[in-house]
Every structure is written in structure tokens, then in C-alpha cells.
Amino acid sequence: MRSLIDILDLSKEEIDDLIGTACDIMDHPEKYSEICKGKKLATLFYEPSTRTRLSFEAAMYELGGNCLGFSEANSSSAAKGESVSDTAIIVSNYADIIAMRHPKEGAPLVASMKASVPIINAGDGGHNHPTQTLTDLLTIYKECGTFDNLTVGLCGDLKFGRTVHSLIAALSRYTNVKFILISPDELKVPDYVKDQYLDPKNIEYMETEDLESVIPELDILYMTRVQRERFFNEADYIRLKNRYILTPQKLVTAKKTMKILHPLPRVNEISVSVDSDPRAVYFRQTLYGKFIRMALILKLLEVQ
Ligand code: NCD
Numbered sequence: 001m002r003s004l005i006d007i008l009d010l011s012k013e014e015i016d017d018l019i020g021t022a023c024d025i026m027d028h029p030e031k032y033s034e035i036c037k038g039k040k041l042a043t044l045f046y047e048p049s050t051r052t053r054l055s056f057e058a059a060m061y062e063l064g065g066n067c068l069g070f071s072e073a074n075s076s077s078a079a080k081g082e083s084v085s086d087t088a089i090i091v092s093n094y095a096d097i098i099a100m101r102h103p104k105e106g107a108p109l110v111a112s113m114k115a116s117v118p119i120i121n122a123g124d125g126g127h128n129h130p131t132q133t134l135t136d137l138l139t140i141y142k143e144c145g146t147f148d149n150l151t152v153g154l155c156g157d158l159k160f161g162r163t164v165h166s167l168i169a170a171l172s173r174y175t176n177v178k179f180i181l182i183s184p185d186e187l188k189v190p191d192y193v194k195d196q197y198l199d200p201k202n203i204e205y206m207e208t209e210d211l212e213s214v215i216p217e218l219d220i221l222y223m224t225r226v227q228r229e230r231f232f233n234e235a236d237y238i239r240l241k242n243r244y245i246l247t248p249q250k251l252v253t254a255k256k257t258m259k260i261l262h263p264l265p266r267v268n269e270i271s272v273s274v275d276s277d278p279r280a281v282y283f284r285q286t287l288y289g290k291f292i293r294m295a296l297i298l299k300l301l302e303v304q
Contacts, residue, residue, distance in 0.1 A: 002300055003112040003119040007130040007166045012173055014299070018134060019141050021295035021304060022288070029062065032294065035303055036065035042095035043069035044087065045122070046078060046102045047229075051264060051286050052122050052131065056099045059293040068095060084108075088115040097301055099131075103229075118300040126160040126230050132263050133166040134296060135289035140220065142288065143259045143281050147174040151217050155182040155244055156224035156269055158189040160231075163263040164224060165193050172197040179205035180214045184243050186236070187226070211244055216253045221246070223262045223269050223282075246270045251277060261285055 004010065010018070025032050041060040043053050049071070057067040070076045077087065084102065088111035091098055098115060100108045101122040108121035123129045140147060152171060158164050158181055168189070171177050179198070181189050188207060198205055208214055215221065223246055231237040245268055246260070262270060262282040274280050298304040 001116075001118055003108075003115075003121075004130050004296065004300065005109045005112055005119070005121045006128055007133045007170045009130070015134070015137060015170070018292060018295045018299060019138055021298060022138055022291040023142075025291050025294050032063055032298075034064035036060060036063035036297065036301065039063075039065040039097070039301060039303075040095040041065060041067045041069075041297065042091045042098045043067060043071070043122075044076070044091065044098060044100045045069065045071045046073040046076075046100075046107075047123065048072070049101055049122070051289060052101065052129075053099075055286070055290040056120075056122065056131075056293050056297075059290050059297055062290070063294055063297060065096075065297075069099075084111045085114040087111070088119065092116040097297060120296065120300065123162055125162070126227065127162050128166045129162040129263075130166050131293060131296065132163040132289070133170045134292040135285060136163070136167050136222070136261060136263070137170060138288040138292045139261055139281060139285040140259070143284075144219065147171065147177070149176045150174075150219045151178045151180065152220045152222065153180040153182055153211075153214060153218040154189075154222045154224070155211055155246075157187045157226045157240075158183040158224070159187040160227035161224040161263075164189065164222070167222065168193055169197045172201060172203055177203065179203065180218065181205060181207045182209070182211050182214065182244070183207070184209055184240055187240060211246075212250055212253075215250060215258075216255070218254065218258050221254070221258060221260050223260065223266075225262075225265060225267045225269055242268050244269050246274055248273050248277065251279065254279070 105125035105127035
């Protein structure tokens, strides 16, 4: 039985297979519409979510399965003091697979040690978000056709943005990928991300505060929201929240082929006037998220 806690739990070949399955599902949804009949997915969400939870649930329904779960800690026994380990043991009796989001880093890993069904990390604190990364990888594959030789700009809250950490880990395995890390000094990528994924492989990266000066170099611009809920102090959030706002003017010098991704939700960091730019792929990205989660459910349930 396999869980998905960290994106590197999957080999590059397994990611290729998941992308292949997701593409096949997109082309032939009818082949898959009953494949999980009788199976249940539990979504245990101790933190807010729209895309991740609903795309997991839509994914399971489109595979012919069913869903159960909770969408806030207050409506579960966590409010009475139950541990994630106990919850994982119990929900293993009710569901065949569990997607868990939790504000504490490592909570899905702890759950996976006690659960008797696969656990999927649907976001743990400011740490990791492997299924968003699978979504991002499918988006890059569909929109750019390759993972190699890309210059990837990550912009915004690179400290608390868990999707950024998992995406750097995943992309660091491909050939000649270069990262440009664009953030205020206070929101730089944590050292452990550089120590684990970038430095050992001598991957080229630069850190800058200035989006406009680097935008012409980018093949991908991955925008992120400033993660208000992880700040200790509201004044710092207010000071930093509007540091980057992508506008049509700022895109004038960008490549015509550049793709703009965002895990969403967007707050202010991308002006709505960018939405109609052909380079903006963040809404399509949310649809890719459903298909890659369908592929992941099939893999972890070993029905494919
Ligand atoms: C992200 C998350 O939860 O980390 N959202 C998502 O799952 N698409 C990004 C965010 O909340 O900013």
C-alpha cells in the first residue's frame, strides 16, 4: 500500500505514467466512469480549501466512486481533541483512500503511519502540497510540452507557499531547469529547500526582489499569494501583501510563449485584466488538477 506524502515519493517514471493516464482520461472519460465503483474517498480537511477538496471529490465521482469527509476541523472530532492518528485509524474503516489537509507540517505523514488505507497529503502547513505539484506538472506538460530546459520564475510568498516547495523538488529532477526566485527578503525560499533540492545538484538559481527585470527570461511565471494565515503578525502581512501585482503592462517584455501559472486562490497578485492574456493558464490549471487526481486515485487504489 502506497501513500503520497511528498512529491519525491513518486519517481520520474511514475509521474510520467500519471500524466499519461490523466491525458487518456481527458481523451476517453467514458473508459473510466465506473472503474472505482464501490470505492470511497474520504476528504479530511482541517484547513480551508476549494479546488483541492472539490477536485478530489469530483475526481472520485467521475471514476464512479463515492466520497465522504469533513471540510473543517470544527465539524470533526478534532474539536474534541482527537489526534490525527486516531482519526486515520477510524476513517480507514470507512474509506478506501484518504486525502488529508492539515495546518500542521507532517500531520499527513503521521496519519499514514497508522492508517490502513493510502493517505494523500493535500497540503500540510507551510511544508508540502504534492498533488498541487502534480497539477502543475500536468499543466506544464500540456502547455509547454517539456520539463527540460525551462527557466521557471516563482514569485510571491516563497517562504510559506507549500506549493512552491513541492514544485522546486519536482522540477529539480529534470535537465537544465533554472529557477528565478522572486520575493521580498522576508519571504525567501527556506534554506532547507535549497539545501535539499538545489545545492546538491548544482542547479542554477538566482534570488531577486524585482519581477520586472527578470520577466523577459522566463518560460514559466508561477505566481503565489502571500499566505496570510501563516503570518505571526498582521502588520507584516499588510506590508507585504501587495508587493507583486502582475498587470498587462508588466507582461509587455515577457516572452509570447511564457505561461503564467498560479495554484490559486488569487488575492491581488494577478490583475483580472491579465485573465484574457493567452499566456494565462491558471484557470485551465484547475481543470488539469481534477484529471491528475483521478490518475493518482487509480494508482494508489491499484486499479490501474
Ligand atoms: C494552495 C494551497 O492550499 O497551498 N491552494 C491550492 O491548493 N490550490 C495555494 C494557496 O492557498 O495559496
